[in-house]
Every structure is written in structure tokens, then in C-alpha cells.
Amino acid sequence: MQHVHDEQVGNQTYPGALRIAIAHNKGGVSKTTSTYVLGRHLSRELRVEMVDLDQTRYLTEAVAELSPRGDLSLSPRLWLRDGEPKPADVVLIDSEPARGHSARTALVMADYVLIPVPPEPFCLKGLVLMLGVIDEVRTDRREGNPFLQVLGVLPTMFDQRWPDHREWHAEMAQVCREHGIRIFPPIPRRQSYTRLSVAGNDYRPVADVIRALVGALPSVTHA
Numbered sequence: 001m002q003h004v005h006d007e008q009v010g011n012q013t014y015p016g017a018l019r020i021a022i023a024h025n026k027g028g029v030s031k032t033t034s035t036y037v038l039g040r041h042l043s044r045e046l047r048v049e050m051v052d053l054d055q056t057r058y059l060t061e062a063v064a065e066l067s068p069r070g071d072l073s074l075s076p077r078l079w080l081r082d083g084e085p086k087p088a089d090v091v092l093i094d095s096e097p098a099r100g101h102s103a104r105t106a107l108v109m110a111d112y113v114l115i116p117v118p119p120e121p122f123c124l125k126g127l128v129l130m131l132g133v134i135d136e137v138r139t140d141r142r143e144g145n146p147f148l149q150v151l152g153v154l155p156t157m158f159d160q161r162w163p164d165h166r167e168w169h170a171e172m173a174q175v176c177r178e179h180g181i182r183i184f185p186p187i188p189r190r191q192s193y194t195r196l197s198v199a200g201n202d203y204r205p206v207a208d209v210i211r212a213l214v215g216a217l218p219s220v221t222h223a
Contacts, residue, residue: 016217017049017087017088017089017090017091018089018090018091018111018112018210018213018214018217019090019091019093019109019110019111019112020090020091020092020093020110020111020112020113020114020151020210021093021095021106021107021109021110021112021113021114022034022035022038022092022093022094022095022113022114022116023093023095023103023106023107023113023114023115023130024095024097024115024116024117024123024126024127024130025097025126025127025129025130025133026097026122026123026126027096027097028118029116029117029118029123029126029156030116030118030156030157030187031054031094031095031116032054032056032058032059032062032094033156034114034116034154034156034187034203035050035059035092035093035094036050036059036062036063037202037203038092038203038206038207038210039074039078039092040074040078041201041203041204041207042089042090042092042207042210042211043074043075043077043078044077045211046077046088046089046090046211046214047077047087047088047089047090048077048078048079048088048089048090048091048092049079049080049081049085049086049088049090049091049092050063050078050079050080050081050091050092050093050094051080051081051091051092051093051094051106051109052080052081052094053093053094053095053096053103053105053106054094054095054096055096056096059080059094060072060080063079063080089214090210090214091109093106093109093110094106095107103133104133104137107133107134107137107145107148108137108143108144108145108148109145110145110148111147111148111149112148112149112150112151112213113134113148113149113150113151114151114152114154114206115127115130115150115152115153115154116154116156117153117154117155117156117172118155118156118157118158119155119157119158119164119165119166119168119169119172119186120168121168124168124171124172124175127153127172127175128175131150131179131181134148134150150179150181150182151182151206151209151210152176152181152182152183152184152206152209153172153175153176153181153182153183153184154184154187154206155169155172155183155184155185155186155187156186156187157187157189158186158187158188158189159188159189160188169186182209184205184206185205187202187203188202
């Protein structure tokens with residue numbers, strides 16, 4: 001059973017959104033890109049609030065630049081949290097690398113964690129370390145989150161033509177099998193990564209799983 005808290009917005013209580021942290025021990029693995037692109041996909045049908053907990057603030061800068069009104073709203077169904085949360089169906093949390101305090105905050109806030117992992121040896125090592133961090137958060141009885149679940153591992157920046165990428169992807173799949181974790185189809189390496197990922201629906205398998213989870217929540221109405 002999913003454990004999703006109700007959301008307090010001002011003096012009103014709303015049915016809780018599904019909260020997903022996008023996190024990895026290492027930087028430069030496409031956490032921010034994945035947060036943004038997933039938000040774009042999901043906002044076609046759902047209300048999506050993004051939260052920027054990465055000290056680089058890249059997501060905040062990107063949203064401000066792309067906003068048609070010059071604020072932190074991209075559409076009526078897609079926005080970046082600015083102060084108080086607003087009623088949403090999904091909250092996507094862009095985490096800093098999992099060594100930092102903000103990353104732990106993201107994991108404590110979340111119902112699920114999505115782990116982007118490029119097919120590189122240091123990133124594979126980071127995946128194993130990340131799973132250890134998640135276990136620590138789950139077992140911390142005072143300040144942890146025993147309900148945190150792994151949504152899956154998302155291979156990013158993958159090039160089928162490179163033998164090393166195929167080998168590292170196979171190792172990644174083996175780690176996921178050993179831990180009983182879903183591995184999503186890899187996101188291809190692109191010349192214009194964000195734009196072509198949106199246009200090519202590379203993130204649709206992840207978005208489909210999230211939509212199904214949201215659909216299973218009680219008393220959620222979509223705008």
C-alpha cells in the first residue's frame with residue numbers, strides 16, 4: 001500500500017500528492033534534466049509541482065528562463081514551488097548529490113526515489129552507495145522515512161554504439177536484479193538532450209509508472 005501524506009496549504013488540507021525524489025550520490029547524472037522532462041510529460045494530464053533542492057539552482061534558473069510570464073510557472077499544470085506548496089497530483093524533487101543535507105531532506109520528503117545513472121563506472125559505484133543511503137533513511141527511526149520506496153533506476157546518456165556503455169548497462173541491470181529494483185529503458189545520448197528527450201518521449205516509461213501510481217491514490221482529482 002502506498003503511504004502518501006495529506007498536504008497542508010495555508011489553512012486548507014488537500015489530498016496528498018505523490019512525491020518523487022530524483023536523486024543519486026554523484027552530480028552530473030541528469031537529475032535536473034530528468035526532473036524537468038518528467039514534469040513536462042506528466043503535466044499533460046496531471047498537476048505537477050517541481051521542487052529545487054539542489055544548491056546549484058539549475059532547475060530554478062531554467063524554469064525562470066522558460067516561463068512565459070517570467071515567474072516560476074510553466075503552465076497551469078506545471079510549476080516550481082516558490083514558498084508555500086500548491087495543490088498538485090505529483091511533486092518532483094530535484095535533489096543535490098546524496099552526500100548533502102538537502103539530499104537527505106528530499107528522501108525524507110519523498111514516497112519514491114528515482115535514481116538516474118549514466119553507464120559509467122563511477123556512477124555505478126554511486127548507485128550502490130545511493131542504495132545504502134536509502135537504506136539508512138529507511139531505518140532511521142528518529143529522522144528517517146521508513147515508507148521510502150525505490151521507483152527504479154533510470155539509465156541516462158546511453159549510446160548503444162559504444163561497447164563500454166553496453167557493458168556498464170549490463171552491470172547496472174545486474175545490480176538492479178540483485179536488489180529487486182526496476183530498471184527503466186535507457187535514455188539515449190542526444191546532441192540536444194533536453195529538447196529531443198521531450199520530443200522523442202524517451203521518458204514515457206517512467207511517466208507511465210508514475211501516472212499509474214497517481215491513479216491508485218484515493219480521492220485525487222485532476223485539473
